[in-house]
Amino acid sequence: MNFPNKKGSIINGFSINIQLFADPDKTEKATxxxxxxxxxxxxxxxxxxxxxxxxxxxxxxxxxxxxxxxxxxxxxxxxxxxxxxxxxxxxxxxxxxxxxxxxxxxxxxxxxxxxxxxxxxxxxxxxxxxxxxxxxxxxxxxxxxxxxxxxxxxxxxxxxxxxxxxxxxxxxxxxxxxxxxxxxxxxxxxxxxxxxxxxxxxxxxxxxxxxxxxxxxxxxxxxxxxxxxxxxxxxxxxxxxxxxxxxxxEIEGNPEVKRRQRQIMMQYAMHRMMQEVPKASVVITNPTHFACALRYDPERDFAPILVAKGVDRVAQRIIEVAREYEIPIVRNPKLAREIYYSTELGEPIPERLYKAVAEVLAYVYSLRETRERL
Structure with missing residues (x-):
């Protein structure tokens, strides 16, 4: 029989370093x-x-x-x-x-x-x-x-x-x-x-x-x-x-490094999402646990687009940015949850939510017109 050593060399039918009995510490099958x-x-x-x-x-x-x-x-x-x-x-x-x-x-x-x-x-x-x-x-x-x-x-x-x-x-x-x-x-x-x-x-x-x-x-x-x-x-x-x-x-990467990378990516994604909040037409809240920012431009959007969403701390940050840029904030717990769970960022809201969102936007536009007349 040939038994190659750790360097792959074979000498006279048996290797230099291999022993008859395996190392007791080696208990796992080779990957x-x-x-x-x-x-x-x-x-x-x-x-x-x-x-x-x-x-x-x-x-x-x-x-x-x-x-x-x-x-x-x-x-x-x-x-x-x-x-x-x-x-x-x-x-x-x-x-x-x-x-x-x-x-x-x-x-x-x-x-x-x-x-x-x-x-x-x-x-x-x-x-x-x-x-x-x-x-x-x-x-x-x-x-x-x-x-x-x-x-x-x-x-x-x-x-x-x-x-x-x-x-x-x-x-x-x-x-x-x-x-x-x-x-x-x-x-x-x-x-x-x-x-x-x-x-x-x-x-x-x-x-x-x-x-x-x-x-x-x-x-x-x-x-x-x-x-x-x-x-x-x-x-x-x-x-x-x-x-x-x-x-x-070596294959998957150090878990600590990957965790740090995920944190950086989440922070970057959060930063980009917050940059979209000032472009929103309205922010629908739970009022504190959920927040969804919708953008609707009749000239380019065939339906309202979700530009930001979050729960708890992220929701609070969305509300803070909305107040900073004077974006209307509407409290509607059920609608906020529906939008959060059914819509991904950058996608239009489902057709079944058109009516509810249209009512919110109509309310926001009426407030804006009233404010402009005053």
Whole structure:
């Protein structure tokens, strides 16, 4: 298995700093941002055992498909080599020419097998990492050259775990191999009285059964290792509550700063709203808890527009500004509440309030005309 360290470096299948047991303070699951940062650093859950197990199984099937052809090419090439006479070799270089020609088919078969195994291993690795391409794990890390760190790593619990896993794999392969050879032992004895080709085919059948069963056994181990590697990766990237809190502050911003920003925005909005009060035609009040300032200009407004509203202290401030600029103030508790809850700033009043507001405006205009006559 590969366990990337905090810098994303992977060394000999295990990392430098990761311990077998997770930090007890890390009780929170990794956040999406933490996972993304870990991925950018090259930290991804990947199991070499899973890659090698699938690759070995794939190679085994390729051997089953191409094995007899490969075996036949080896036998034919060997036969051709032994038939080379002295008269065919003018110089030592000629021997290599005959050798390459005799085993040409063998080289082709081996090339297919090697290239297919490498390609399959690459695809499996890319699927595990979700096609991650990064050079950060290759950066020079001087801590790798520290002999003390190397000794700690050599005798760490992780090294013991890897050693135990290797021994377990060896035992499993040994048991599977022994069972296959024991079951086919009589077939192997037949090769003593068989010719070269027949004996080779018998051994090939035994070898094919051996590698297939070993590949299946290793695949089972590799699947378990794959899920364990993902489990341990999740443990290693877990976060403390403090880290989660700090990350939330980075993403959402410091709560105190955001609260201050909201206060400034509210103050700015309040200032702008108070600037609109002198333009109002009337202020309708509760009389103290609610205040709504309406503007109505017949030439540009098809209905009265709400330019300011507020409750309690804000309402008192609207009333003060209205008195300062001699804006008519009308007490109508029910209408004030209706306007406050049904209308947003800068919007016209609802149609159902036209009549009530029209009566208020008519009253205001009549007072204004009376005042002008006096």
């Amino acid at each position: 999406p941002r933490k996972r993304q940062k870990a991925r950018e650093e090259g930290q991804v859950p990947i199991s070499r055992e899973f890659t090698s197990g699938l690759s070995f199984l794939a190679i085994s099937f390729v051997f089953l498909l191409l094995g007899k052809g490969l075996l036949s090419s080896i036998l034919n090439g060997t036969h051709e080599v032994f038939e080379i006479g002295e008269r065919d070799l003018g110089a030592f270089e000629d021997f290599w020419i005959y050798l390459s020609q005799s085993f040409r088919d063998t080289f082709i078969y081996m090339s297919f097998i090697i290239f297919g195994a490498a390609l399959f291993a690459l695809i499996v690795g890319l699927i595990q990492t979700r096609f991650l391409f990064t050079l950060k794990p290759l950066k020079l890390d001087l801590s790798r050259l520290n002999p003390i760190t190397g000794l700690k790593r050599m005798f760490s619990l992780r090294s013991l775990f890897e050693l135990a896993k290797a021994i377990f794999k060896l035992v499993i392969v040994g048991v599977v191999g022994y069972s296959v050879v024991r079951g086919r032992f009589n077939d192997v004895l037949l090769t003593v009285n068989s010719n070269l080709i027949d004996g080779t085919l018998i051994l090939w059948d035994v070898f094919s059964e051996l590698i297939i069963k070993c590949a299946i056994a290793l695949l089972v181990i590799s699947v378990a290792d794959y899920y364990y590697s993902r489990y341990e990766y999740e443990k290693n990237i877990m976060m403390t509550k403090h880290e989660v809190k700090e990350e939330f502050k």
